[in-house]
Amino acid sequence: MSSSDRGPVRTRYAPSPTGPQHIGGIRSALFGWLFARRHGGQFILRIEDTDRKRSVPGLIEMIQDAFDWLGLDIDEGPRQGGPFGPYIQSQRLDLYQTWAHWLVEKGHAYKCFATAEELAQMREAGSGYDRRYRDLDPAAAKRLASRSQDYVIRFKMPLTGKTSGYDMIRGEVTFDNEQLQDTVLLKSDGFPTYHLAHIVDDHHMKISHITRAVEWLPSFPLHLKIWEALGWQKPYFAHLPVLLNPNGKGKLSKRKGRFAAADGTSVPVLVQEFIDAGYLPAAVLNFLTNIGWNFGDDREIFSLSEAIERFDLTDVNPANSAYPIAKLHWLNGQYIQSADVDYLAGLLKPVLQGAGYAVDEARLRRVAPILQVRLKTLNDVIAMAGFFFEEWSCFTAPATEILFQKKMDGRATRQVLEASIPVIESLADFSHERQYAAFKDLAKKIGYKNGQVFGALRAAVTGQRVSPPTFETMEILGKAESIRRIKLACDSLE
RNA sequence: GGCCCCUUCGUCUAGCGGCCUAGGAUGCCACCCUUUCAAGGUGGAGACACGGGUUCGAGUCCCGUAGGGGCUACCA
Numbered sequence: 001m002s003s004s005d006r007g008p009v010r011t012r013y014a015p016s017p018t019g020p021q022h023i024g025g026i027r028s029a030l031f032g033w034l035f036a037r038r039h040g041g042q043f044i045l046r047i048e049d050t051d052r053k054r055s056v057p058g059l060i061e062m063i064q065d066a067f068d069w070l071g072l073d074i075d076e077g078p079r080q081g082g083p084f085g086p087y088i089q090s091q092r093l094d095l096y097q098t099w100a101h102w103l104v105e106k107g108h109a110y111k112c113f114a115t116a117e118e119l120a121q122m123r124e125a126g127s128g129y130d131r132r133y134r135d136l137d138p139a140a141a142k143r144l145a146s147r148s149q150d151y152v153i154r155f156k157m158p159l160t161g162k163t164s165g166y167d168m169i170r171g172e173v174t175f176d177n178e179q180l181q182d183t184v185l186l187k188s189d190g191f192p193t194y195h196l197a198h199i200v201d202d203h204h205m206k207i208s209h210i211t212r213a214v215e216w217l218p219s220f221p222l223h224l225k226i227w228e229a230l231g232w233q234k235p236y237f238a239h240l241p242v243l244l245n246p247n248g249k250g251k252l253s254k255r256k257g258r259f260a261a262a263d264g265t266s267v268p269v270l271v272q273e274f275i276d277a278g279y280l281p282a283a284v285l286n287f288l289t290n291i292g293w294n295f296g297d298d299r300e301i302f303s304l305s306e307a308i309e310r311f312d313l314t315d316v317n318p319a320n321s322a323y324p325i326a327k328l329h330w331l332n333g334q335y336i337q338s339a340d341v342d343y344l345a346g347l348l349k350p351v352l353q354g355a356g357y358a359v360d361e362a363r364l365r366r367v368a369p370i371l372q373v374r375l376k377t378l379n380d381v382i383a384m385a386g387f388f389f390e391e392w393s394c395f396t397a398p399a400t401e402i403l404f405q406k407k408m409d410g411r412a413t414r415q416v417l418e419a420s421i422p423v424i425e426s427l428a429d430f431s432h433e434r435q436y437a438a439f440k441d442l443a444k445k446i447g448y449k450n451g452q453v454f455g456a457l458r459a460a461v462t463g464q465r466v467s468p469p470t471f472e473t474m475e476i477l478g479k480a481e482s483i484r485r486i487k488l489a490c491d492s493l494e
Numbered sequence: 495g496g497c498c499c500c501u502u503c504g505u506c507u508a509g510c511g512g513c514c515u516a517g518g519a520u521g522c523c524a525c526c527c528u529u530u531c532a533a534g535g536u537g538g539a540g541a542c543a544c545g546g547g548u549u550c551g552a553g554u555c556c557c558g559u560a561g562g563g564g565c566u567a568c569c570a
Contacts, residue, residue, distance in 0.1 A: 016570050051569050112568090119568085126495090128566075152568050170499070179497050179566085187568040194570050218498055218565035241500080244563070248505085251563075287506095290519090294507060298518040317507080318499075320563055324506045327520050337533075373533040384531085436529085454529035466531045 009041030010208045014198060016048045017059035021066040021271040023323075024213070024243045024252050027288045031240055032211035033072050034289070034304075034311040044205060045077030047088040048198065050191045060088070066271040070281045071304070076205075084205040089197050096192035099200050099230065100153045100185050108229035109185055110134055111151040113144050129154075131182050153186040155195070155226060163221035168209075168238040168313045175221040183222055195219065199226050202235060209236045211313065214320070238313045241292050241320045248322040267325050278351060278378030279328065283335040287328040292317045301334055333376040344368050348381050355382045357389040364389075366476045370468040387462045388476065392485060395492035397463040403489055405452040412448075414493045416456045417486050419446055424486075430479050432471035439471070460489035 013029035015021070036043040045063070049055040064079050076082025086092060103109035112133040114122075122130055133141075134156060145151065157180045164174035185196040192200070202210060216223075217239045227234045243252040246267060253269075268274045274284050285304050289295075293316050295302045336344065345361070345368045352359050367388050374384055390396075397403075403413050423442050427434055443453040458470040461482055467473060474482040 014570095018570075048570070054569065114568095116568085123567090150568090154568095167499095173498075175498070181566080184568050189568080191568085193568070198570095213564095214499065215564055215570090220498090239499085242563080246505080248562075291506065294518095296508085298508075300506095300519050319501065320499090321507090322505060324520075327506060330520060333533090374531065376532090439529085449529095451529055458530060462530095464530090468531085470529060 007206060007208060009036055009039035010044060010206055011036045011041065011211055012044040012046050012202070012205065012207050014046040014048050014201075014212075015063060016051060016054070016194075017056055017063065018051070018054040019056065020059070021063055022252075023269050023271065023274070023288070026066065026070070026271060027243060027291065028211060028213050028240050029067075030070075030072065030285065030288055031238075031293070031311075031313065031316065032209070034308055035209060035211065035238075035313050036075075037308045038311045041208070042075040043073070044082070044084075044207070045074045045080075045087060046201060046205070047078060048194065049088060049090045050194065050197050052189065052191060055090075069271065069275060070285055072285075089192070089201065092197075092201070093190060093192075095204070096197055096200055097186065097190060100192065100196060103155070103185065103229055104153055106229070107156070109153050109155050110136070110182075111141055111145065112154045112182075112184075113141075113149050113151045115150075128181050134182060150188040152184045152188050154182040155185050155222070155229070157182050157222065157225060163224055165220050165224045165237060167217070167220070168236055169240070169316050170318050173217065173220065175218075177221065177225075180219075180222050183219075185226075195222060195226065199223060199230065199232075203227075203230070203232045207235050209238060209313070211238045211240055213242050214239045215242070238316070240316065241318055243291065244320050244322045246323045246325055251320075252323050267323070278380070279332050280335045280339070280347070280378070283328065283332040286335070287331050290327075291321055291324065292319075301331070329376050336375045336378075337372050339372065341365065341368050341372075344372065347378055351378045351381055352386065352389060355386065357382075357386055359389055363476065367468075370472050370476075374468065384466075385468065387464065387467070388473075392463075392488055395460070395463065395485075395488045397459065400492050402463075402465050403456055403459045403493065405455040406449075408448075408452060408456070410493045413456050414490050416446065416448060416453055417460055417490050417493075420453070420457060421483055421486060424474075424479055424483055427479070430475055432469065432475045435471040435474060457486070460486045 011032035013025075013032055015025055033043045045067070047060055047063070060078055064074075064077070067074055074080055076084065076087060078087045100109065104111060110133060114129070114133060119129065122128065134154070158177040161177045162174050163177055164172055167173050183195055184193050186192050201207075220237065220239070224234065244250060245252050268277050268279070282303070286301060289304075289307050290300065293311065295307065295310060342365065345365045348368060348371075349359050349361065349364060352364070367385055371381060371385055375381060400410075403417075404410070405413070408416070419442060420439070423438050424430075424435075427438055439453055439457070440450060443450050454470050457474070458467055459465060461470065461474055461477060477485070
C-alpha cells in the first residue's frame with residue numbers, strides 16, 4: 001500500500017516494559033519491521049512505560065537484546081536515538097499533558113473528579129463510568145481543581161452515531177459510539193494512558209502505519225475520534241492476528257507458556273527460552289513469518305531478505321492461529337542442516353561448554369559436519385556428541401548392556417571387540433571408508449553380522465546406543481583413542 | 495451480558511465465482527535406503543463448522559446459527 005500522502009513508511013514496535021519479550025509481541029514487531037523494510041522505511045522502537053505500577057526497570061535493555069539476537073535492526077529507539085526522541089514515554093510526560101489539556105480547552109475532553117470509591121460503586125452497578133463530570137460547569141470544575149482534588153482527564157466520546165475505520169487486514173470496521181466510554185486520557189498522577197500517549201507519539205514520530213495486535217481493535221474507534229479531535233492526519237492501521245496456545249485455546253501467554261507439548265518438551269515462549277532451547281535466530285524468524293503470512297510458491301523455507309521482497313500487510317491472514325511449535329523444531333533442523341560449518345561450530349561451542357565439556361575447537365569443526373543432519377536444536381549436541389569431548393578412564397555408559405548387540409552376551413561382545421583392535425592397528429589409512437571395508441571383512445571372518453560388529457564398536461567408542469556413524473566417529477577420535485576406549489569397554493566386561 | 499473480530503486436513507497455510515474429484519508444509523503411518531539415530535526418497539490417512547440464500551455455477555459473495563478469540567481498568 002502506498003503512503004505517499006503520509007510521507008515515508010515508518011512503523012514502530014511499542015512494548016510496555018512489564019516483562020521479558022514474548023514471542024507474540026516479537027511476531028507483531030516482525031510484521032511491522034518487514035513492512036518498513038519492504039518500503040525502504042524506518043522501524044522505530046518506543047517504550048511505553050506509562051504504567052508506573054507494572055513497569056520493570058532494566059527491561060529496555062532486554063528488549064533491545066532480543067532484537068539484536070534476532071537480527072532485526074532498529075532505526076530509532078532508546079539506544080539508537082533519533083530525530084523524534086526521547087523514545088521512552090516516561091520522558092515525554094509534558095507533551096502528553098500539554099495535549100490533554102489542549103483537548104480540555106477545546107471541549108473534546110474534561111476533568112473528572114470521581115474518586116476510586118465512586119468508580120467502584122459504578123462498576124458494581126454494572127454500567128461503567130456514568131459520565132457524571134462530563135457536563136460539569138467550568139466554575140465548579142475550577143473550584144474542585146483549586147481544592148487540589150485529584151482528577152483525571154477523560155475523552156468526550158460522541159454519545160450517538162457510528163465510527164468506522166479501515167483496517168488493512170480486515171477492511172472497513174464499524175462500531176456504535178454509544179458502546180464506548182469516556183476513556184481516561186491522563187491519569188491523576190499526570191501519566192497518560194496508552195490511548196493518549198500512543199497517538200501523541202505516533203503523530204510526533206511521524207508513524208505512517210500503526211501495526212498492533214487485534215486486542216486493540218475494540219478501541220480503534222476511540223483512537224480514531226481522538227485523532228480527529230486533535231486534528232491530526234491519521235496513519236494507516238493494521239490490527240495483527242495473535243498467537244493462541246498450541247491447543248488453540250486462549251491467547252498464548254507468558255505464564256501458561258511453559259506447559260508441555262505432546263512430546264513432553266516444554267514450549268518456548270520468551271525470546272530467552274528460544275536461545276536456551278538451542279534454536280537459531282534465522283529459523284525462529286522464518287517460523288514466525290510463516291504464521292499468518294506465507295511466502296507463496298509453496299515455499300516454507302526462505303530468508304528474511306527474501307521475505308522483505310514480498311511482504312505486505314494486506315496479505316496477512318486475519319485469523320488468529322494456534323502456536324505451531326512443532327514446525328519450528330523441523331525448521332530449526334533444516335537450518336542446522338544447511339548451516340555453514342564454522343558458524344555451526346561457533347554456536348555449538350558454548351552449548352558444550354555450558355554442559356561442562358572442555359571443547360577442542362579443531363575437533364569440534366570436524367564433528368560438526370556429521371552432526372548437521374542429526375541435530376534439531378543446538379542442545380541436542382550434548383546427548384549426541386558430548387562423548388567426543390570427554391576423557392575416559394573407564395567405560396562410563398550407564399549400563400554395560402548397551403555394548404551387547406542382538407543375540408550377543410558379554411563373552412561374544414568381548415570377542416568381537418578384542419578382534420577389532422588388531423584390525424584398527426593394521427589400518428594405515430584410518431578413513432571411515434577403509435574402516436568400513438575392513439570391519440565388513442572382520443564380521444565375515446568371525447561369523448557375525450555387520451550390525452553386531454558395528455554396533456558393539458559404536459557402543460564401546462561412544463558409550464551410546466545412538467550416535468553419529470561409528471566409523472566417522474572413530475576417524476575423528478583417532479586410532480589410539482578408539483583402541484583405548486574399546487579396551488576400556490572390554491575391561492568392563494570382565 | 496454487551497460490542498468487535500475470526501472460522502479450509504490435528505496444526506500452519508494456498509485458494510480472492512468456474513483452473514478444486516481443494517494444493518503445499520508439519521505431525522502421524524507405511525515402504526525404500528541404511529552400521530544406530532537422523533537425513534533423504536516414495537506412498538498413505540487427513541479439511542472447506544452448520545443452515546439458508548445470491549448465481550448457469552460457491553471453499554470463494556450475502557444472511558443466520560454454532561464455535562473460537564478479544565475488548566468491556568486512573569493495564570497496555
